[in-house]
Amino acid sequence: MLTGAGISAESGVPTFRDAQTGLWAKYRAEELATPEAFHAQPRLVWDWYGWRRQLTARAEPNPGHLALVQLQARYPELTLVTQNVDGLHSRAGSRDVVELHGNIALDLCSRDGTPVSQYRDGGDIPPRCAECGAYVRPGVVWFGEALPRAALERAEAAARSCEVALSIGTSGLVHPAAGLPLLAKRHGALLIEVNPSATPLTPHADFVLTGPSGVVLPALVQAL
Numbered sequence: 486m487l488t489g490a491g492i493s494a495e496s497g498v499p500t501f502r503d504a505q506t507g508l509w510a511k512y513r514a515e516e517l518a519t520p521e522a523f524h525a526q527p528r529l530v531w532d533w534y535g536w537r538r539q540l541t542a543r544a545e546p547n548p549g550h551l552a553l554v555q556l557q558a559r560y561p562e563l564t565l566v567t568q569n570v571d572g573l574h575s576r577a578g579s580r581d582v583v584e585l586h587g588n589i590a591l592d593l594c595s596r597d598g599t600p601v602s603q604y605r606d607g608g609d610i611p612p613r614c615a616e617c618g619a620y621v622r623p624g625v626v627w628f629g630e631a632l633p634r635a636a637l638e639r640a641e642a643a644a645r646s647c648e649v650a651l652s653i654g655t656s657g658l659v660h661p662a663a664g665l666p667l668l669a670k671r672h673g674a675l676l677i678e679v680n681p682s683a684t685p686l687t688p689h690a691d692f693v694l695t696g697p698s699g700v701v702l703p704a705l706v707q708a709l
């Protein structure tokens with residue numbers, strides 16, 4: 486199962502292709518979520534993630550997230566792979582979530598990528614790693630960066646072996662994540678898409694459940 490930003494839309498977390506709101510309206514995610522942007526304007530990028538961290542911290546899992554918890558309880562072999570960095574699947578109660586693009590709540594050292602538990606004194610923005618003094622960065626995958634190998638391998642293994650693959654709330658535009666549903670289909674899985682709109686994946690899906698995941702997923706679980 487693969488989820489995208491759409492499953493968190495009903496929790497109030499803007500999707501990537503929605504226009505950014507307020508202060509951030511003049512920026513595009515693709516301009517800020519890159520190593521180059523962080524190198525050139527560390528404070529701007531850090532403040533943008535601060536805004537997004539506040540958004541996700543205020544957000545609550547919605548019925549779509551909760552339906553997937555029920556599905557995993559019913560089918561323990563289910564692998565939940567998400568492109569989202571908001572942590573809402575885990576907060577809803579899903580277990581062993583594969584976070585392909587990392588987690589926005591994580592702080593990493595920008596020099597060596599290790600988790601940072603303590604900032605260096607001095608009040609720098611972005612804060613600095615207490616160990617080496619390099620800037621702290623959010624633990625998310627930026628455009629142009631490789632996905633965490635272990636997460637991608639787990640996701641690909643699940644896609645190759647599953648009997649049913651659900652693609653939920655993703656525009657299917659960003660690879661390698663976007664390739665997972667088709668990888669599952671090539672290995673014989675039944676492919677179901679849940680999205681209010683059509684995506685490049687729609688023509689390949691065996692079933693297309695058109696609507697918001699917060700409505701469709703509870704109905705799907707209810708019908709099983």
Ligand code: OAD
Pocket residue numbers: 488489490491492494495500501502503514518568569586626627628653654655656657658659679680681682684696697698699
């Ligand atoms: P997008 O913003 O590209 O797509 C969101 C999808 O959710 C769209 O297809 C919408 O139609 C759909 N959607 C909107 N509301 C929905 C709802 N209530 N229920 C179900 N679906 C709904 O987000 P992603 O596909 O997740 O990558 O984007 C993939 C990646 O692109 C992100 O992980 C991020 C971004 O660049 C990185 O940051 C590396």
